[in-house]
Amino acid sequence: MSDPDGADHRRLIIAGSGIAGLTAAIYAGRSNNEPLVFEGDEPGGQLTLTTDVDNYPGFPEGISGPELVSDMKEQARKFGAEVENGVIESVDVVDDPGPGHTFHVTLSSGDEYTADAVIAASGASARTLGIPGEDELMGYGLSTCATCDGAFFRDEEIVVVGGGDAACEEAVFLTKFASTVHLVHRREEFRAEDYWIDRVMEHVEDGDIELKLNTEVTELHGSQAEGVDHVTMVHHPEGHPTGKLDDPETEEFAFDAGAVFYAIGHTPNTDYLEGLDVEMDDEGYLETAGGDGAGQTATGVPGLFGAGDVVDYHYQQAITAGGMGCKAAIDADGYLEDLDRERAAAESEAPAAAEGDD
Secondary structure (H helix, E strand, O other): OOOOOOOEEEEEEEEOOOHHHHHHHHHHHHOOOOOEEEOOOOOOHHHHHOOOEOOOOOOOOOEOHHHHHHHHHHHHHHOOOEEEOOOEEEEEEEOOOOOOOEEEEEEOOOOEEEEEEEEEOOOEEEOOOOOOOHHHHEOOOEEOOHHHHHHHHOOOEEEEEOOOHHHHHHHHHHOOOOOEEEEEEOOOOOOOOHHHHHHHHHHHHHOOEEEEEOEEEEEEEEEOOOEEEEEEEEEOOOOOHHHHOOOOOOEEEEEEOOEEEEOOOEEEOOHHHOOOOOOEOOOOOEOOOOOOOOOOOEOOOOOEEEOHHHOOOOOOOHHHHHHHHHHHHHHHHHHHHHHHHHHHHHHHHHHHHHHHHO
16 A cells, blocks of 8 residues: 555554553663554553452562553653554555555554554453443452462352363362362363363362353352452253243352352454454464564564564463563564664665666
């Protein structure tokens, strides 16, 4: 495409204002790359849904997720980053006559920007059930990250929702803290690998995990002051009970619980990159170079780098997202320095070539 008229040009644009994006902004700002950060439709990322962060290094008393994000945003601005409200709708490439290319970034508002490099740090959104009580209790007894929040619920009856690898892994992990973990799955059979099913069944035999199969959670009860008090569940012997609520065999019941963990997957926020020839896996996570040495966060599109949960479907921790944001900023800085040299060389060669044509 041609260069969009009137677009505001920036050296580096960062998509996302979670830990990965803000860490990238801090490092990019310190490298004089004047990053422009767009917050996205979930400003601050998933960490803003966590009331207490107890495992981020440097905070022995813990820190709230929103406070940590706010402090990092202030730190990024201190080093010259701009953080703007805005959702990136699309990114594509402008055809440039010289070395490299320019990215064309369009916001949902219709505003347009161009950039020499882009860091995709747009994260992944945890899937939810969309049931009553969910919005009010997210971060107050309802969580999507056992590693982040499990230790807050010692000796509680904990409900884990899901039937795949993540649900089984989180259920096993939570046995370290819970009085009992109740693994709720809407079908009879788990979708997890045999390894994780075997681990779960070992804990079932030990009495640490109880299975609630062919069962779904339909409502969460409690308050932000007191946390989760109990949940409503439905059961049908043939599974998928919420699709059979009028069936006389469907049983509805209340269950006392001190915490609920969703482990039903994440959706990477990569739709805005569909206009680029960038590799993603079957779930939509960005593929990056990885390996050792420089360029680990580079994608197959020169100048586009990936960091945080938009790439990492396994660890999904604040500290690992921050580390990847740091890498992405350093990789982007190296790319931009090389691009500057190439463009400067091309500009110096152009007059010489013109003189030779005379």
